[in-house]
Amino acid sequence: MNLHGFDLDLTRPGLSGVYFVGVNDLDHLARAAARDELDVCRTDLAGCRDKNELLRRLAVSLQLPASFGHNWDALADCLRDLGWLPAWGHVLLFDHADELRQAAAADYDILLGILDDAATFGAEHDRPWFAFLALPDSAFDERPAA
Template sequence: MSAHGFDLDLTKPTQSGVYFVGVNDIDRLARNAARDELQVCRTDLAGCHDKDELLRRLAVSLQLPATFGQNWDALADCLRDLGWMPAWGYVLLFEHADELRQTAEADFNILLGILDDAATFGNDNDMPWFAFLALPDSAFDDGHVPA
């Protein structure tokens, strides 16, 4: 978002999605989401280098139910149905996402797919659902958004 100089309206389900943002955008997004009374969940991925650690961190930051199965399918199911955390919309903030992207690209890409699926589900159900992954400014050099 800082790289492109725009802000999303977090109250509009039609803008739900997965977005890469600069590291300085996370706090502003958290404030905006709280202002709009959306559920904010922050996950710090500093030092996170694999799927197992990622799932452990998400279980804590998202307060996943005890029945969470610690696998990709369980994560996908939980992110589509956040019933244990009632809210009219959700904003997931991932700090230091580049560490996972650099060390476990396949796991990072699977996470992106799961987040995108959940955001689409939110939009289809008229519920704001956003995931923002903070990357260093260098990831946006030359106007290229990371793949």
Template sequence: MSKRAFELDLTQPSQGGVYFVGVDDLDRLARTAARDELHVCRTDLAGCRDKDELLRRLAASLQLPATFGHNWDALADCLRDLGWMPGWGHVLLFEHADALRQATEADFTILLGVLDDAATFASDNDRPWFAFLAMPDHAFDDSLLPT
């Protein structure tokens, strides 16, 4: 995790966003979020190879409504309105995010955009909203992660 990420205050909507972290950071982030009474949702992407599998996993881990349409637009709508979840803010933790990036970089990039849009929407509405994607140390090479 970068030094800046260690300085994040998860209670501040203006600091919300999408962050790449090391695999060892997720438990600490979960504890910090729980302490601050933010809802924590973990999604394991180990072995996730495509958009359909990603959306199935997110539907389960986020406990998305039965009406969830299993497409990018539906995911974006759901992530903008997490009202069915407890907490005054939300922290999404993605384990093994590199599995999806390596399997389908295009879907990984779209996911990042959807997450970023949701974080911006939450910040605009004064709600903390963070997504942390755990990546192996070698993935932090500037040439591997999208900008």
């Protein structure tokens, strides 16, 4: 996705979700979220090759509570309730998401499901909740096999 000329209204909970964007779009999204007084959390996945490293990076970037259990269920619970981050909505930005996708496809797919669930939960509770995963342009050119 190229955001040039396109602005997603990050203040509308009904638009909450998981979006794939180009590598150059994250800075624009971070500025838009900050302008709208949303919490912005940026996680760099460069070199991230598995679930354990992913969870470690998310614990740091999201400032997860010390009680975070470092497993998928704990991540899902934390992302549904980001109450320790004082904001009326949340925007999660993932740099280099393709590295995890290439190295650990199953972990990547689980992450997407957890993010989607959290976004749905946010929308149902009238809170903007967005996740943007930056992928290289080549990822948008891939066509599924027939």
